[in-house]
Amino acid sequence: NAGVTQTxxxxxxxxxxxxxxxxxxxxxxxxxxxxxxxPGMGLKLIYYSVGAGITDKGEVPNGYNxxxxxxEDFPLRLExxxxxxxxVYFCASSYGRPDWDGYTFGSGTRLTVV
Amino acid sequence: xxxxxxxxxxxxxxxxxxxxxxxxxxxxxxxxxxxxxxxPGRGPVFLLxxxxxxxxxxxxxxxxxxxxxxxxxxxxxxxSQPADSATYLCAHGGRDDKIIFxxxxxxxxxx
Numbered sequence: 001n002a003g004v005t006q007t008x009x010x011x012x013x014x015x016x017x018x019x020x021x022x023x024x025x026x027x028x029x030x031x032x033x034x035x036x037x038x039p040g041m042g043l044k045l046i047y048y049s050v051g052a053g054i055t056d057k058g059e060v061p062n063g064y065n066x067x068x069x070x071x072e073d074f075p076l077r078l079e080x081x082x083x084x085x086x087x088v089y090f091c092a093s094s095y096g097r098p099d100w101d102g103y104t105f106g107s108g109t110r111l112t113v114v
Numbered sequence: 115x116x117x118x119x120x121x122x123x124x125x126x127x128x129x130x131x132x133x134x135x136x137x138x139x140x141x142x143x144x145x146x147x148x149x150x151x152x153x154p155g156r157g158p159v160f161l162l163x164x165x166x167x168x169x170x171x172x173x174x175x176x177x178x179x180x181x182x183x184x185x186x187x188x189x190x191x192x193x194s195q196p197a198d199s200a201t202y203l204c205a206h207g208g209r210d211d212k213i214i215f216x217x218x219x220x221x222x223x224x225x
Contacts, residue, residue: 004157031211042217043158043203050211058212090157098213099146102160 006106013081021076023091031094032074036087081113120216137187137204144206147187152201194223
């Protein structure tokens with residue numbers, strides 16, 4: 001099993017550009033999450049999904065959009081990149097609610113906006 | 115607002131000793147706590163989950179406690195090894211579908 005696969009691993013964007021961070025899992029997990037991790041700030045939840053067709057905002061959703069058309073994929077869209085979106089982005093998944101079991105994380109996407 | 119705090123930015127422990135990391139929470143009574151390990155440049159890896167009705171959980175050299183009176187979880191690594199050096203994250207959650215992470219504690223096991 002590949003687990004949670006994130007692409008790309010690194011990306012440099014110019015201010016105002018758009019991009020999509022890809023996340024795919026092959027574990028038939030229902031729940032999927034997007035976090036960003038800034039140095040010394042911990043993981044902040046951006047968006048999450050409890051199943052295909054269902055998404056909800058987390059703590060820091062502004063500037064991002066998501067969709068969940070299939071169980072496997074949960075892409076994160078940045079429409080107008082800003083320097084404040086420079087961060088490491090992690091996608092995670094779990095089979096059920098987080099009080100059942102822990103998350104499986106991807107290896108992250110390091111994004112720099114210049 | 116819900117707040118979760120982990121003790122100190124870095125903890126240095128001599129190899130072979132027990133490392134103890136602390137996670138405190140305020141303004142909230144989480145239904146469960148999770149602990150993760152994160153190595154530099156990698157995603158977090160899930161270690162243990164403990165629910166509010168459980169006092170203690172163990173997995174090999176790892177032990178987690180959950181004290182709802184003190185509003186605290188302790189994470190212990192016994193017989194610590196240099197390979198245990200990493201950042202350890204505490205996360206708590208309630209009755210909804212998401213968890214909140216602490217900032218983490220960097221643990222250095224000194225040979």
